[in-house]
Amino acid sequence: MFLNQTTYSTGTNPISVAIVDVNSDNKPDIIVANLNSNTVGVLLNNGNGTFLTQTTYSTGTNPISVAVVDVNSDNKPDIIVANRNSNTTSVLLNNGNGIFLTQTTYATGFYPISVAVVDVNSDNKPDIIVANAYSNTTSVLLNAGSGTFLTQTTYAIGSYPYSVTVVDVNNDNKPDIIVANRNSNTISVLLNTGSGTFLTQTTYATGTHPESVAVVDVNNDNKPDIIVANVGLSTTSVFLHC
Numbered sequence: 001m002f003l004n005q006t007t008y009s010t011g012t013n014p015i016s017v018a019i020v021d022v023n024s025d026n027k028p029d030i031i032v033a034n035l036n037s038n039t040v041g042v043l044l045n046n047g048n049g050t051f052l053t054q055t056t057y058s059t060g061t062n063p064i065s066v067a068v069v070d071v072n073s074d075n076k077p078d079i080i081v082a083n084r085n086s087n088t089t090s091v092l093l094n095n096g097n098g099i100f101l102t103q104t105t106y107a108t109g110f111y112p113i114s115v116a117v118v119d120v121n122s123d124n125k126p127d128i129i130v131a132n133a134y135s136n137t138t139s140v141l142l143n144a145g146s147g148t149f150l151t152q153t154t155y156a157i158g159s160y161p162y163s164v165t166v167v168d169v170n171n172d173n174k175p176d177i178i179v180a181n182r183n184s185n186t187i188s189v190l191l192n193t194g195s196g197t198f199l200t201q202t203t204y205a206t207g208t209h210p211e212s213v214a215v216v217d218v219n220n221d222n223k224p225d226i227i228v229a230n231v232g233l234s235t236t237s238v239f240l241h242c
Helices: none
Strands: 014-020 029-034 039-043 055-058 063-069 078-083 088-092 094-096 104-107 112-118 127-132 137-141 143-145 153-156 161-167 176-181 186-190 202-205 210-216 225-230 235-239
Touching: 014 063, 029 063, 039 063, 039 078, 063 112, 078 112, 088 112, 088 127, 112 161, 127 161, 137 161, 137 176, 176 210, 176 225, 186 210, 186 225
Parallel strands: 161 210
Antiparallel strands: 014 029, 029 039, 039 055, 063 078, 078 088, 088 104, 112 127, 127 137, 137 153, 161 176, 176 186, 186 202, 210 225, 225 235
C-alpha cells in the first residue's frame, strides 16, 4: 500500500528518470530528463521523503534518456543523457554536493533515444552505449579516463532501435548489448568479444513494436533471460536462455 502522490515541478515533458544519491548524503536524489526544456533537473532529497525544488542543467536538444553513473572514478555519480534531436550524448560531471559542471557532448548516430553506461572492456571505467533510432545502429563510446570518451564505434542492429540494455548473457563476465528494435519486431543480441568490441548481431522475433527490454534470470537457472514489452500487441515476450 502507498500513500497518495506528492508531485514536484520539473521541466517541460519529463520523459526519463533516475534515482541516485548525487551529493553523498546517503539520500537518493531524483534526476529527470526534460525533453522539451532541453535540460536535466536534479531534485535533492531532504531526507524525509521530500525533495527540494529542481536545479536544472542544459543538455542537447530533446534529452530523452538519462543515466547516472560515476564515469571519472571520483566516487561522485555523473549524469549522462541521450539528446534525441542533436544526435549527441551529454556528460555532466559531478562537482560535489550534487552540483554539476557544464555538459561535454559527444557525437552519436542519428536520433539517439536510449542510453546505458556500463564498463564493456574490463578497464573499470564505465562506457556509454546508445541506441540510434534513425541510424539503425548502436554506438559504443569507450571511456578514455577522467570522464572523457573516445569517438563512437557503431554496430548495425534492427530497424528503429528503441531501448538498449547491457548485461552479460553468456556467462563470460563480459557485458553484452541487447536492443529492442521497434520497427523490425526483433531484439538484437551483440556478444562482447572482450575488448569493448562486439560481434555481429543475432536477432530474435518479438511481438509488434517492442519498445522496452530488460534482462533478468526469471527461472532460477543462473542464466539471464530477456523480457520485452510489445506496444503493438499489448503483450510482453519472455525469451528463456537455453
